[in-house]
Amino acid sequence: MKILVTNDDGIFYQGLWILVKELKNIAEVVVVAPDREQSAVGTAVTLHQPLRVQSVRPLVSEVEAYSVEGTPADSVILALGKLFKNKVDLVISGINQGPNLGDDVLISGTVGAAVQGYLHGFPAFAISVATVDSLHLDNAAKLAALLAKKIDSGALPMNILLNVNLPNLPLTKIKGIKITRLASRSHTDTVEEGHDGVRKYYWLVRQGINKDKDERTDIWAIEQGNISITPLHTNLSDKSSPPIMDSFCSDLFQELQP
Numbered sequence: 001m002k003i004l005v006t007n008d009d010g011i012f013y014q015g016l017w018i019l020v021k022e023l024k025n026i027a028e029v030v031v032v033a034p035d036r037e038q039s040a041v042g043t044a045v046t047l048h049q050p051l052r053v054q055s056v057r058p059l060v061s062e063v064e065a066y067s068v069e070g071t072p073a074d075s076v077i078l079a080l081g082k083l084f085k086n087k088v089d090l091v092i093s094g095i096n097q098g099p100n101l102g103d104d105v106l107i108s109g110t111v112g113a114a115v116q117g118y119l120h121g122f123p124a125f126a127i128s129v130a131t132v133d134s135l136h137l138d139n140a141a142k143l144a145a146l147l148a149k150k151i152d153s154g155a156l157p158m159n160i161l162l163n164v165n166l167p168n169l170p171l172t173k174i175k176g177i178k179i180t181r182l183a184s185r186s187h188t189d190t191v192e193e194g195h196d197g198v199r200k201y202y203w204l205v206r207q208g209i210n211k212d213k214d215e216r217t218d219i220w221a222i223e224q225g226n227i228s229i230t231p232l233h234t235n236l237s238d239k240s241s242p243p244i245m246d247s248f249c250s251d252l253f254q255e256l257q258p
């Protein structure tokens, strides 16, 4: 098995290399990741400028590693389409520093990279630890290696896209693993205003909240001290569109007529 590892915290972030070190015990590992932090860029792809790639000295020996002057999604597209074409079996993005829960999945660069793996026909997962300091990265690395082994053995469907989050707890304090759905309305956006002496500026502040108290959500699972695994898909269409939409559309078309 050959695993492509990427992230959105930048190629030299320790979470990526702790993951690589653990994965090396069970597979061949290659790294293609952004040359700098690219958190919150979601699935963004660079189409209007060239992508520069640099071979970098790996922090774990015998791992081929490339940094990309681009987004996490760019990195995966480059890896799967060029650098390691036809050579990768699984895409893992992480270990991210900080949670990727609820609606935040839509802007997460960590998830954005995994989405690209999935869209290119590979099993893929994003893995994050739900805190920003003093991380228990070792648990996440161990879990990622176990998941990779399970996926390789066919224990899960191959067209799988998972969003994995761990609470920042020692393994003995983690209660279990829950299959979850994304919590809705999981954050607030506030706009702070300031002045730099020359011009006014705005600062967007995103804060996680938990309004969705359903026990099946990812945020609930994490708050209760569980690992959350959310199976994702990429089709945003609302399957539950009300039947009234049919007549609504024919009426709308009527009104559009001259």
Ligand code: MN
Residues within 6 Å of the ligand: 008, 009, 038, 039, 040, 096, 097, 098, 109, 110
């Ligand atoms: Mn990040």
